[in-house]
Amino acid sequence: MANNRTLTMIKPDAIEQGNTGAIIQKITNSGFKIIALKLTKLTTEQAAEFYGIHKGKKFYDELIDFMISGPIIAAILEKKNAVDDFRALIGATVDPAEGTIRNLFASSVTQNAVHGSDSDENANIECAFHFNENEIIDY
Ligand SMILES: Nc1ncnc2c1ncn2[C@@H]1O[C@H](COP(=O)(O)OP(=O)(O)OP(=O)(O)O)[C@@H](O)[C@H]1O
Numbered sequence: 807m808a809n810n811r812t813l814t815m816i817k818p819d820a821i822e823q824g825n826t827g828a829i830i831q832k833i834t835n836s837g838f839k840i841i842a843l844k845l846t847k848l849t850t851e852q853a854a855e856f857y858g859i860h861k862g863k864k865f866y867d868e869l870i871d872f873m874i875s876g877p878i879i880a881a882i883l884e885k886k887n888a889v890d891d892f893r894a895l896i897g898a899t900v901d902p903a904e905g906t907i908r909n910l911f912a913s914s915v916t917q918n919a920v921h922g923s924d925s926d927e928n929a930n931i932e933c934a935f936h937f938n939e940n941e942i943i944d945y
Contacts, residue, residue, distance in 0.1 A: 832907055838883040843880070
């Protein structure tokens, strides 16, 4: 089951710019099933924990400031090969391919509209970061 799930966040820039609906439509049109969803606002501590791997990098402070600058939408997506297929749908961090979510909706390398887990192991950790088991709907 684990490799059928990935965690996404619609980031503050996308919500601020009114792109939430278009992004969710693109996600569901691409065959991902939303099995958990919430609007939330990360605290500095939560953002630092989520992006702890990037601590010390030159973009870290900008990334944390950005991620706490407004609400985010966290969701668990289910699909066969979810992690890799979703990374393909959102596009690369730098120079995302045409038609990908980041190509369509990112404002910059940091303000890049969406997050997607980068491995099954991290998907499990990130799903548990945002959701309790009873918030995940099996349907
Ligand atoms: N070189 C950079 N300059 C500015 N911001 C960056 C840079 N690299 C990464 N970031 C920001 O940090 C986030 C996490 O970086 P990471 O390398 O994990 O990218 P990613 O896996 O494509 O993105 P995410 O983890 O958000 O899905 C990126 O989504 C982006 O917002």
